[in-house]
Amino acid sequence: MPNSGMNRVILISATHVAATIIRNAFCKQNSTTTLRVDSHKARSPPAAHSAASRRQRCTYVATMIDYARPLYDQNMPCELYFPSTSPAPARLDDFQVFKKGTASHIYGNYYSTPTYDSYAEPEIDNAMNVYHSLVTCREYPRDNRDDWKYKVVDAWTEDDTVSWMIDTVQCMGYCENEIPFYNFRVKGFEMRSMKREDVLHRMVHPNIDQNISRRIADSVFEKLHSRLNEEILRQSSIIRYAECDPYHSHESVNTVLDLDSLDHKNRSYGSDYTPNDSTLLHQTDSSDDQEDPFRSSETASPECSYGSDGSKSGDEEDKRKIFKRPPGRPKGSGRKTFKRPRSVSVPEFLRNLLLDSKYCPSIIKWEDHSQGKFRFVKPDEVAKLWGHMKQNENMTFEKFSRAMRYHYRQAVLVSVPTARLVYQFGHKGPDFKTDNPNFVKVKSENLSDITYS
């Protein structure tokens, strides 16, 4: 919050309501300041995010400026966006609220939360306009001259470069007439490759004192490089975001199926699918699904109430005779869950195993590929893999098979009554096409390699 000691531009992450509350609180604190909340153009976050995720991400950024003090301050946190030379003291009287995703790149590393909006997202318009409305002369017409705002410098046209230049120098409080814009009718990539001396050389104006021109050139040069640095920072923050995504991390679990390799939306079970290396990921740590604090002792995992071999102990058997658990899943027995963008269904999971030589035929194999019949070689291993993928170490084949049986209804899976541990993909099941079921060809090729080498 603004304090009496220094001038501040304050950026906070908050909901719109919270931002309004803060504004009101600030108004009470500082009666000399008039603040305003401007409405902003709301826009939905990308559809790729789940509803819950969208709600979570729909927070706002509030920018509060204490205009009771002089604007320019070298120590203010937004130095990246403020000129390095003293500008004309534009009056800052706005309190603007806009989407978080817009401002996180505008204000660089001010937020630890990564941005998810692309550079050209319309929210930027708001954010940029907020910024510009705060620091530029209000008289400047900015009808269709804002294209440069939505482009990276490299993509600027000559007009964009000039528009940026006009905006920049006016931001710094200089008069348009003091700048020889005609010298800067160059494309963005050319502008960015200019050295400081080049900018100065082009900035020389017959009617303007050379010292002033030098100062303007320095400022323009620094502004340009601030923007270029911001572009780099923004790109690296996107990369960091991708790297930090727990569901893209390769370092948290031993072996799971890549959830993103299959489009959950397109779960028609008829679409073409060819497995590749990306369908399986190798991870290194499986310790993240430990004790569930929300699990009551009554509903603890089977391992708690049964022996380690799965058999019931005598005491537990007696207790069970006295107290019969009501049918159904106990309330609150849900394990610790992790939000994930999408998941693989049980039939898809089975199909993926069957089409992967790491698991087929060692733990699951085709019984009759032409009919889609397959057999569990090590049912518990398959269930464990499934549990591992779902970060549920309590998964058993019993539970897993129950999930499978639910797919009988839609004919995604079909039971094979005559044989145990044999199931079949139904006509609505996933595509399991392969010309090498159980990887027999690969094995025989390998064998011949060994024989003849």
Place this chain on the structure above:
DNA sequence: ATAATGTTTCCTGTTT
């Protein structure tokens, strides 16, 4: 926000 769908965790009973 909500409905639909999918999954998990129980259970009872049956079959192999």
Place this chain on the structure above:
DNA sequence: GAAACAGGAAACATTA
């Protein structure tokens, strides 16, 4: 008797 199977019930998670 054990393991697998079938499916009801309810809670929970995810997706549309």
